[in-house]
Amino acid sequence: MAAMTLELHHILDARNRIRGVADNTPLIPSPFMSKVAGHDFVMKMENMQPVGAFKLRGAMSAVMALPDDVQGVTCCSTGNHGRGVTFAANRRGMKAVICMSELVPQAKVDGIRALGADVRIIGTTQDEAMYESQRLCEVEGLVEISPFDDPHVIAGQGTIGFEMLETRPDLDMLLVPLSGGGLAAGIATAAKAINPGIKVIGITMDRGAAMYESIHAGKPVEVPEYASLADSLGGGIGLENRLSYPICRDLLDDTILVTEEEILHAMQVVFYEDRIVAEGASVVGQAAMLAGKLPQPNGPVGTVITGRNLDMPTFAKLMTGQDVMIGDLEVKGKTYDA
Ligand SMILES: *Cc1c(COP(=O)(O)O)cnc(C)c1O
Numbered sequence: 001m002a003a004m005t006l007e008l009h010h011i012l013d014a015r016n017r018i019r020g021v022a023d024n025t026p027l028i029p030s031p032f033m034s035k036v037a038g039h040d041f042v043m044k045m046e047n048m049q050p051v052g053a054f055k056l057r058g059a060m061s062a063v064m065a066l067p068d069d070v071q072g073v074t075c076c077s078t079g080n081h082g083r084g085v086t087f088a089a090n091r092r093g094m095k096a097v098i099c100m101s102e103l104v105p106q107a108k109v110d111g112i113r114a115l116g117a118d119v120r121i122i123g124t125t126q127d128e129a130m131y132e133s134q135r136l137c138e139v140e141g142l143v144e145i146s147p148f149d150d151p152h153v154i155a156g157q158g159t160i161g162f163e164m165l166e167t168r169p170d171l172d173m174l175l176v177p178l179s180g181g182g183l184a185a186g187i188a189t190a191a192k193a194i195n196p197g198i199k200v201i202g203i204t205m206d207r208g209a210a211m212y213e214s215i216h217a218g219k220p221v222e223v224p225e226y227a228s229l230a231d232s233l234g235g236g237i238g239l240e241n242r243l244s245y246p247i248c249r250d251l252l253d254d255t256i257l258v259t260e261e262e263i264l265h266a267m268q269v270v271f272y273e274d275r276i277v278a279e280g281a282s283v284v285g286q287a288a289m290l291a292g293k294l295p296q297p298n299g300p301v302g303t304v305i306t307g308r309n310l311d312m313p314t315f316a317k318l319m320t321g322q323d324v325m326i327g328d329l330e331v332k333g334k335t336y337d338a
Contacts, residue, residue, distance in 0.1 A: 006154055006247060008193035011162055011186065014057075014155035017064040021091070022049055022056040023159065027167045027302070032273035032338075033286055039172070040300040041289075044164055046307065047278055051083040052111075053232075053307030054160060055147070058182055059084030061156025062145045063092060070094060074142040076129035078179070078232050079108030080307050081147035086117040097136055099129040103327060105231055107311040125225050126235030148180030148237070148244045158186030164302050165194045172299030175285030177306050178202035178248070178255060179233040181211045185247035187304075192251060199253045201294065203284040205230045206257035210237045215249050227327030229263045229280030229318075232307060256294065260331065262287040264318060268336040270305070271319050282306040 015023065025045045033041035046054035059081060063073060072095035075085050082098035089096040096117040100109065102124050113119050122132040137144045146153060160183070165171060174191055176184040181202070188200040204212055207226040214220045220241045225234050237245055248255075258266075263280045266287035270278045285303030288294050317324045321335035 006151060006158075006185070006189050006243070008190060010151065010155040011158035011190050014061040014152065015159045015162065018057055018060040018156060018159065022060050024163065025049065027164055030274050032269065033289065036289055037297055037301045039297050042168060042300065042302045043274070044160055044302065044304045046160065047276065047282065047305045051080070051087050052309045053080035053083065054157065054183065054304065055080040055084035056087055057159055058150075058153035058156035058186070059088045059145060062150055062152035063088035063094070065152045066092070066143060070143050072097065072140070072142045073145050074099065074133045074136045075145045075147060076100065076126060076133045077104070077147055078126060078234055079104045079112070080232055080309055082112045082117065083108070083115065083309070085145050086112055086115040090116060097140070097142060099133040099136070101125050101129045103225060103227060103231065103234060105311050108309050111309060130238070148182030149241050150182075151243060154182050154186045154189070154243060154247070156186065157183045158190040160304060161187035161190030162194070165191055168300060168302065169195065170300055171198060171302045173199040173201065173297045173301045175288065175294070175301065175303040176200060176202050177233060177281050177284050177304065178204040178211050179235060179281070180237050181244035181248040183304070183306065184252060185244045188251035189247060200251060202248060202252045202255040203288045204233050204255070204257060205263065205284065206259050208234060209257055210235065211245070211248055212255045212257060214245055215252070215255055220245050227329035229260055229267070229326065229331065230284060231326070232279055232281035233284070256288050258284050258287040258291060258293070260329070262291045264331065264334060266290055268319060269338070272336050273338070276305060277308050277310065277315065278305050279307045279310055282308070
């Protein structure tokens with residue numbers, strides 16, 4: 001069965017809707033990772049978006065497409081989508097109600113409150129937050145903006161792939177952090193429209209990997225949720241998934257899992273070698289490559305530093321080899337050693 005069509009022109013339309021607010025982040029080389037890859041390794045710096053994560057693209061794309069009479073928007077979020085939706089809603093003078101589970105780190109919750117959203121903490125899973133957001137649409141007349149299963153959101157995230165290929169048409173392989181798959185679906189749609197031969201690989205953590213399990217099962221499945229260094233990759237894809245699942249299933253060349261240890265090492269590599277503060281979710285591409293889990297590239301490799309919204313005291317401990325607790329996950333400290 002062919003995926004519902006999302007095409008390059010939808011991504012170019014999204015580019016117009018978000019222009020001047022969430023576009024044109026730099027694509028910078030990593031000398032260290034280029035040595036590992038044996039080819040140029042470049043990073044799309046979405047950590048430099050005004051809300052510290054790429055999710056602003058999809059959120060702006062969707063909120064700008066709403067009719068003027070919409071009073072307010074709502075969404076469920078692992079933190080960064082809610083921040084993007086609130087930022088976008090503020091620009092249109094709409095209210096934003098953001099539903100999140102208890103697993104979302106406090107630093108992310110605080111960041112969203114600081115932008116003026118009405119924040120509701122519901123239950124212990126992303127699904128519970130999603131049901132609350134859907135209920136609010138009925139009882140409060142809000143419009144729901146899905147974090148990944150919405151054509152405008154996927155088109156917005158796809159602008160990242162368009163910009164990467166515009167700057168580096170010679171890219172051979174894209175490493176894309178994968179959760180609900182809005183990012184990977186958008187990037188793969190854009191990149192393969194421009195260069196059908198490019199390889200696009202989705203990468204995620206090895207526990208609670210909803211899109212990975214769904215692609216392997218041949219249909220959307222539920223997975224348990226766990227605390228992770230890659231907290232932005234948690235949550236399900238929705239059993240009723242309409243768009244991001246079929247597009248990822250049809251367009252991704254592979255999906256790969258990385259461990260918490262591999263994520264921690266990659267966070268340290270990106271910090272000590274590239275001097276970048278990046279969330280665990282942002283460095284899974286580097287983690288997979290450093291762990292030797294990827295096919296040998298035949299040319300330049302690109303990845304997306306998807307976000308920087310970390311709890312900084314925890315980050316400082318992780319970078320200096322101290323043990324930390326993330327929810328009920330014990331992360332054993334390790335000092336950096338290339
Ligand atoms: C949301 C998010 C992802 C994953 O994006 P999906 O569209 O859900 O696959 C990756 N990294 C960060 C920092 C995110 O916030």
